[in-house]
Amino acid sequence: MVARVNKKINMAIVGYGYIGKYWEKAILKDNRMNIAGIYDTSINASDSAGHKFYKTFEHLLNDPEINTCIICTPTDNHYTTAMEILSYGKNIVVEKPTVLNMEEYNKLLEKARENHALVFNAFHFVYSPEIAWFRTSIPDLHKEYGKIGSFYSYFSDPYFIDGELKNKALSLLGSWVDSGSNILSMLYSIFDSIRLDSLTFGDSYAGTFSDLFSTASMKFNDSNKDAGFGHTVTNWVSNSSFKYTDFTFPETDSRIRLNHSGLTVTISNDTGSKLLFSAEEENHLLAHYIGLEAAVYEALYSGKGNEEYGKMVYNTMYSPLNGDDANA
Structure with missing residues (x-):
């Protein structure tokens, strides 16, 4: 059984940069999810816009109030960050690309199953x-x-x-x-x-x-x-x-x-x-994230991710780079 969220969804934003701030705007506009904390190694607590600031990643992972993390770190860090969060049984929402190959993606889904967590691939476009x-x-x-x-x-x-x-x-x-x-x-x-x-x-x-x-x-x-x-x-x-x-x-x-x-x-x-x-909408990227944020809320509330959708996209995208059949 996956980690269905039946109450206020408490999100932590991991990586409070350019994209992390778009997530913040979309969440605050909709107001159905709660930004319960921020983690970013490149800022101080004074830069977290009044949100709870985690000094270490371990503090975030061990916070029982957090049930979902939005991963907005640099692309080559998505996979390792996601795997660590999943090992604590928390749902993940990951900026694209979630992974750099299909081996990583399959391991990610296995880790999610082991820990009864959801994976939502954030294809904002x-x-x-x-x-x-x-x-x-x-x-x-x-x-x-x-x-x-x-x-x-x-x-x-x-x-x-x-x-x-x-x-x-x-x-x-x-x-x-x-x-x-x-x-x-x-x-x-x-x-x-x-x-x-x-x-x-x-x-x-x-x-x-x-x-x-x-x-x-x-x-x-x-x-x-x-x-x-x-x-x-x-x-x-x-x-x-x-x-x-x-x-x-x-x-x-x-x-x-x-x-x-x-x-x-x-x-x-x-x-x-x-x-x-x-x-x-005047702000095109914000328009994307308003729609994405609403889809994430509906998915988490119903206990569903979009794991298979992500598998189709990444299999098509990465298989040619590995010399494989993109439709295998």
Whole structure:
């Protein structure tokens, strides 16, 4: 039996940096979960915004009031931190990527089972308003425009400029692991099955997991009988931040664009272009975390994680890097 939470969910934020503060804003806005403490080796108690501050990790782990930890540490520290927290029987919510390979992920799930804890993979991009709208609108879109035949995702971030990696990207590992996990988690929230056919990388800045550019091709299908192919591009060298995904509906020669940067959805066909959806949120990343925080609350309250969802995403993402079949 897992650690279902039947009372106020007391969260500890492990890593109170850029992303940790977005979690804080989302939790305080919703007010269904409680920030019961902060742990971060790089700050002092005076920097914890009035939250309880743990001087050592052991103090946090041994606090019976804490039933769930949100892990916002640097990416290469996610796995070891998660394993230690799980060994104390506490649920974990882990920023993507949760792990750096499938061996780590399988060990993580085994540790969670042994200690009756939940694992929630925090794929924040899935909860961007335009993606959420598109996902819930698919039945109506099918009726009006037919089945989805293909997609194209382009994710650009200004992380490598003038031969130098910018500070915000120092712990992100590379364009495929960072943006690829966003793309794949989005696609798995729409389609039942994805098969990665090819994955190629451009230049790298430091070896393994440090690609600056990637292209991938894949096939998809789902229970709605959507089936087709898609291509993705992740780009850290464009000197701009721009993200979108196009879905084509060949039966009506229509294209629906999800503008992830503008939080809008538009359709284009032989009758012209039309705006289908526009979100009101000004802070795009906060909009992601507000949706994510609500999903985490519902999952923890019902005693469920998203372990299998994470397995699909990470198996597809990492298997090609290990020379394995991404769909085994």
